[in-house]
Amino acid sequence: WTDRGWPPPLENRGQPICLDVPVCAAPSRLSFPILLLSAFHSWVQACDSVLCFAQTPSSPSSPAADKPKYEKRWRDCWSVPLSLARVCRYSARAGGSRSTALEVRAPDGASSGVLQFYTAQDGADWLRAVSTNIRELTLRHVKLLAGLLSDVHGLPLQVVHMGWASERLHGADPSPTLRPRFLALKGSSFYIFSAPPVSTWDWARADQIYYLCEVLCKVHKLRLADDCWLQANLYLGLRDFDCEDQGPYCFSVAAGHGKSHFFHVELGSELAVWEKSFQTATFTEVRRTGSRTYTCRWQGEALRFTVDLAVGFTCSDSKTQNVLWRFKFSQLKGSSDDGKTRMKLLFQNLDTRQIETKELEFQDLAAVLHCIHAFIAAKVASVDPGFVDSQSIARKYTHSS
Secondary structure, eight states: OBTTBSSOOOTTSSSOOOOOOOOOOOOTTOOOOEETTOSSOEEEEEOSSEEEEEEOOOOOSSOOTTSOOOOOOOEEEEEEEOTTOEEEEOOSSTTOOOSSEEEEEOTTSOBOOOEEOSSHHHHHHHHHHHHHHHHHHHHHHHHHHTTTOBOTTSOBOOEEEEEEEEEEEOOSSSSOEEEEEEEEEETTEEEEESSOOOSGGGGGGOSEEEEGGGOEEEEEEEEOTTSOEEEOOSOTTSOOOOOOOSOSEEEEEEOGGGOEEEEEESOHHHHHHHHHHHHHHHHHHHHHHOEEEEEEEETTEEEEEEEETTTEEEEEETTTOOEEEEEOGGGEEEEEEOSSSEEEEEEEOTTTOOEEEEEEEOSSHHHHHHHHHHHHHHHHHHHOHHHHHHTOHHHHHOTTO
16 A cells, blocks of 8 residues: 555566456356446456456557557456345336346445346346345355344244345335335244344344234245236135235235235245245244134133144133133134134034034234144144145246246
8 A cells, every 4th residue: 555545556566466366257158237327338247245347448449559559458346245135126117127127235235236138038147146146145144143043041043034025015106115125034933124134133123023823924926937927825714915016926924913014026936935934934933832822702701712733722711721612623624704803613523523613702813813824734734744835836836937
């Protein structure tokens, strides 16, 4: 370093100086994009942990014969760190094409600008390449968190998955607004952040935290190879959400008291990962907790309704703890609800083979329905693991993403 700035002059430094510069080559099959937000021609290379940009200076068309010729050489301009970064397809206007442009943004605010590609295939190739690097770096970050996070009892908490998604928000404007959200599945909870959690303190400052056994993840729309739309409802007992076209890969998370969030991701592989991660995290929590009890009313009396992974359904008196009735999961033959507070469960009596109806009333009916769904799904998965995988809509139809 000198007072004349950087780099320091090297012409009077004696012996030649060798500089070893690590170079990260771009995959040969990827075509270089046009950078819309800059005035120079640029190229991009997807490195292991950064997205690197370089430029070449323009050369005089016909330099004088007595002057040295200019040589074009690439030089670095800036780079965007990919750890916990998000990549999204870019649309300059509402309803515009999103297939040939993308943007990469780092948590520190660094941006690639809008990258416009010559063809949709080039854009898709770069989207997959950058997304793959971001996913691998996120997995490294998850492993680093493994020994740092613990519950109130000091037991380690597993981070099953985390990453970016776009949430659809409704306001006065009839057209929905998309906002980037960082989602995480950790321990017994589902987290929604505005920015990635960097320290252990950030996990307590999430925008929303939901108990996993009381939320329901649903895959909504998938674009098939022939561009047809498939409506996928993983739980037909719940009402459909308003699924307008917000991109090809969408899922929603419904919580208690009627709350719901609608997200979309850029790649079908991301959708499949989120679907599988929600199943893994939920089943893990069901096995860990074993049972869940809610206060309810039946025939005018205050009761306790328990869903137990080993026993099934139990209803007992809140004061005396006496069991009023108990049924296994296999005895449940049907159910219905009024969408507000009341739910009917239809059980088959093993002795009489008759159907018995139990009507219960809950303060948060949605949370109870989601919990029942989680325990039944976990029970089925424990008996027949292949059945849950066979019902995965995302993994069936996102092979071409």
